[in-house]
Amino acid sequence: MVNQKTQGSAKRILVTGGAGFLGSHLCDALLARGDEVLCIDNFVTGSRKNIYHILDNPNFELLRHDVTFPLYVEVDEIYNLACPASPVHYQADPVQTIKTSVVGAINMLGLAKRLHIPILQASTSEVYGDPQIHPQEEGYWGHVNPIGLRSCYDEGKRTAETLFMDYHRQHHLDVKIIRIFNTYGPRMSTHDGRVVSNFIVQALQGKPITIFGDGTQTRSFCFYSDLIAGFLSMMASPQSFTGPCNIGNPIEFTMIELAQQVLDLTGSQSKLIHMPLPQDDPRQRRPDIALAQNRLKWDPVISLREGLKETIAYFRALLG
Template sequence: MKRIAVTGGAGFLGSHLCERLLKEGNYVISIDNFFTGLKENIYHLKDNANFEIIRHDITEPMHIECDEIYNFACPASPIHYQRNPVHTFKTSVLGILNMLDLARNCGAKILQASTSEVYGDPLEHPQNESYWGHVNPNGIRSCYDEGKRGAETLMMDYHRKYNTDIKIIRIFNTYGPRMNENDGRVVSNFVIQALKNIPITVYGDGSQTRSFCYCEDLIDGAVKMMNSENFIGPVNLGNPFEITVLEFAETIIKMTNSKSEIVFKDLPKDDPVKRQPDIRLAQEKLNWSPKYKLEDGLKKTIEYFDNYLKRK
C-alpha cells in the first residue's frame, strides 16, 4: 500500500483523484486549506480507514511520510485566483518549493498539476509541449499563468540539481461533477444559467474556442503519468475536440431544454482566443486518450448541478 499525498484534495479534481487512488488500494492523505476546496467533496470518503484529511496551506512547510505527491493545490478559475493574486502566486511558487522539499525528504515521486495557461493566448494552434507560450507577465491573469510557469521551472531545477523524481502534466479545460458553482468557468456558468432559465453570458462574440475534457479522463491521465517510466513531461492532458463558446452555449441550452437567451459581454483582458491540446505525446508515452464524448460528460455534469440546485 502506497502512502499518497494529494494537495488540493478537497477541490474539484483533487477529490476525484482521492477517490480513484483509494479505489486502487492506496492510503490517501488529502491536504487542503479549503480556500476553494469543499468538505462536501470528500465527505463520502471520511469514514474510509485509508483516508486522512489534513487542513494545511502548502505555502507553509509540512512534514509527513509519503511515497507520492500529487500537487493539485491552487485556485484554478479567474474569479478565485484573482481574488487574492499574491496568495495565488505564493501557492504556485512557495507551495511547490515546500512540496519538492517534502519529496526530497521522503524520497517521494511528485507530480505537478500545471495548466494550459502556461501557453497564454497562444500564437500556435493546437498547442504542443515544445511551444513556450505567449504570456502577459504583468496582467490580471499573470498570478496564475506565471505562477504555474515558475512551478514548472522549480520542478525541472530540482530534477536537474537533486535528481528529484518529477512528473509534469498540463491540464486543459476540465469539467464534471463537483465543479464549484461560483467559479466563473464556462461549463458551470452555462449549465447553472441554463438550468435556472436565466440569460447565458457569452464573453466576446463567442467565436473563441475551447476544448473540454471530462474529469474522469483527466484523472486517468494523471495516474498514468505518475506510474509512467522514464518520462517526466511536461505532457498535455485534455480533449482535442474543439468547439466555439457560442456553439457550446447552444449545446447546453439544447441539452437542458432551457428557455435561456444568449447575451454578449466584453471579452476579459488576456482571455485566450483559442485553446486546443495536441495530445500526441500523451498517446505515445502514456497510451492515453480521452474516452468521454462531450455530450456524455455534460449529461453527468448537468445531472450533478440539477441535483445540487434542488438541494439548495
C-alpha cells in the first residue's frame, strides 16, 4: 500500500539519529530537494552543532526523543539511523546500544506498519564481523563473535536486519536495508575513536598517530556525500528491492597507507606508534558493490585523497 500523501508532493520524512554525523548530512540532502524533515535524536552521540544551520529552516523540525520508546507521528518515509556507530561510543553503554538497534527497530517498524510507509535501515559492514571471504558480498552470512566487546553493535544490527525482513515477509512492509562501510567526512566527532578522525586529529595536534596492530589490516573508505547518494537511491528503488545492499567504496587501504596520506595532507611531523589490536577487530574490509551498481546505478565518485582534504579542512577549523 502506498501512502497517498507521497504522490505528487514533497514528502515529510523522519530521520532517526538526525543530529549525528551521517544523519545531519541526510537531513541537508532531503531539505535541499524540497522535503520536510522531522529529525529525532536523543543527543547521546548526536550534536546540535551538526544541525545549527538548519534549525531555522521552516521545513525542518527537531524532536528530542529516544527510539527505544514508541513514537507517534505522521510521516511519509523513515530513515532509521539511530545508534552509536563508533567503538568508543557503542562500547560505553553496550546494553543501551543493543536496545537502540533492536527495540528502536521494533518501534520504527511499528510506526511504518501503522502508516503503511517505506522504511530504510542503516545497517553496517560489521554484520560481516571478521570476514572469512574477501571482498564481502551480501550473500555472505558473516563471522561474528556473539559475546565479544563489539557484539552489542554487531549483533544488534544483525537482529535489526532480521526484524526488517520479518516485517517485510509477515506484514508486507516496504523495507530497505543498506550495509554501510567505513564512512568519513565533516561533522565526525573529534573523540569518536574512528580511524579517520583519530588520525587527522592526532596529526593536527602533533600527537603520535596510534595504529592498532601492525597496520596491515585494511579498510575501504567512503566519503559521506557518496553514502548519502546511496541512501536516496536505495529509498527510491522499487518496492521489490529490499536489500541488504552494500554501500561503500571498494578501494582498499591499509592503516599505514591511510596514516601516510593524512601526514602528507596535514604536513604533520607526527610519528606512528603501534598499540595492541583490539578484540575482534576485523583484519580486512572491502565491499562488493556489484548489487548497488546494478540495481541502484550507484558508484562512489570521491577519492580518498579528495575526501581527506575536505575532512582535514573541517577539523583544522574546528580545532582552531
